[in-house]
Amino acid sequence: MMRTTRASLALPLVAGLALGAAAVGTTSAAEATERALAPFPLIDTMGNTTEKTDGDAKSVSTITLDGDSMTIAIRGTGFTPNMPHAQHFHGSFSSDKKFSCPSPKADKDGDGQVNTEEGLPDYGDIVLSLTTKGGTTPKDGLAVERMPVADKDGNLTYERTIRLPEGAGERLQNLVIVQHGVDVNGNDKYDVKALGVSSFAKSKGVDGVPEEATNPITCGQVSDIGTPATDLAPEQVPPVAPPQPGHRH
Numbered sequence: 001m002m003r004t005t006r007a008s009l010a011l012p013l014v015a016g017l018a019l020g021a022a023a024v025g026t027t028s029a030a031e032a033t034e035r036a037l038a039p040f041p042l043i044d045t046m047g048n049t050t051e052k053t054d055g056d057a058k059s060v061s062t063i064t065l066d067g068d069s070m071t072i073a074i075r076g077t078g079f080t081p082n083m084p085h086a087q088h089f090h091g092s093f094s095s096d097k098k099f100s101c102p103s104p105k106a107d108k109d110g111d112g113q114v115n116t117e118e119g120l121p122d123y124g125d126i127v128l129s130l131t132t133k134g135g136t137t138p139k140d141g142l143a144v145e146r147m148p149v150a151d152k153d154g155n156l157t158y159e160r161t162i163r164l165p166e167g168a169g170e171r172l173q174n175l176v177i178v179q180h181g182v183d184v185n186g187n188d189k190y191d192v193k194a195l196g197v198s199s200f201a202k203s204k205g206v207d208g209v210p211e212e213a214t215n216p217i218t219c220g221q222v223s224d225i226g227t228p229a230t231d232l233a234p235e236q237v238p239p240v241a242p243p244q245p246g247h248r249h
Contacts, residue, residue, distance in 0.1 A: 037063040037173070042076070042220035046114035047104035048182050049078075049217065057217045059156065061177060068169045072130065074158040079150035079217070080183040083190060086147045086214070087158070088138075089128035089222075090120075091175035093168040099124045099176050101219035113184070116200040116214050123176045123219065128162070130177070136162050142206050144213065172222055179218040 042059040049057055059076030079085055091099035102122040106114045129140040132148055140146070148158045156179075164172070185194040195211035202209075 034064060034066045037065070038223040040220050040223035042074070042177055042179060042218035044217060045101040045103060045219050046106065046119065046216055048113050048184075048215055057154075057179075057182075059179065059218055059220070061220065061222075063172070063222065065169045065172065068164040068166060069161060070164055070169065070172070071161045072159070074130075074148075074156065074177075074179075076150075076156040076179070076218070077154060079154045079156045079179075080181055080190070081150055081152050081154045081188060083181060083183070083188075084144045084147040084149045084213075085156060085179050085181040085217070086141065086144060087130040087177060087179040088126045088141055089130070089172075089175045090123040090125065090178050091127055091171075092124055093127055093165055093171050096171075096174065097124075098174050099221075101176055101178075101221060102216075111195070113182075113195060113211075113215055115211065116180070116198075116216065117203075119178070119216055119219075123178055127175065128164070130158065130160070130162075132158070132160065142201055142204060142209070142214075144209075174222075176219055176221050178216050180214050180216055182212055182215050182217045184212055184215075 039060050039062045042061060044057055057076065057078035059074050061072060061074045063073075064071045074087070091097070100122050102114050102119040104114065106118045106122060108118055126138040126141045129136050129138065129143065130148075131140050131143055131146040134140065134143070134146055148156055150156045181190065183190065183194075185191075190210040190212040192208075192210045195215070197207065198209040198211045198214040200214050201207070
């Protein structure tokens, strides 16, 4: 099974993301409304990856907000090569609740996987779909053909500017990002032989989707300015660089 080197994301990569996201834009007075959130990690908090998948899919995300306009970048490694990986913001734009990432204890049926439904009590419903083009609503959550695809080495790259619902920028830090798609049986694709058909997709009226395609593989809490948000122990978190002072998107 083809995989890239499974070391933690290197600090220079994350630092580059922070600088790159901060450097775009102009230096006009309007920038006073812009703010860059600290880079934050997305990792497998659920224990869904296996020895066959090397158990180390991880990403780093950077976000810049200008009112309710959001520019988001995600860089990851350790994903199923040449396969799409659905990704979403989960939580609520109308609640002050702070959503979180599930642990392996969320696996209520004991099958060794925290599926999408089992994670919902922790991370909440989809509020924004991180597609590569077109709609970004919850209804676009299963638009797999518009989700980022990992390259042949399992690396994943995503960047897009999205207009959020009015006032949503102020609640973004209550949310989590979840990435989906885990090749449980190690055959470099999603199939029903490993875990059967996705009950989540079926509940949305889409039948025949493999559970592997919809099961979460990474999760991360959105950071506040200068504060990488995570409930995990430091040794579990890929290194991240603090935002660079004096830079704006």
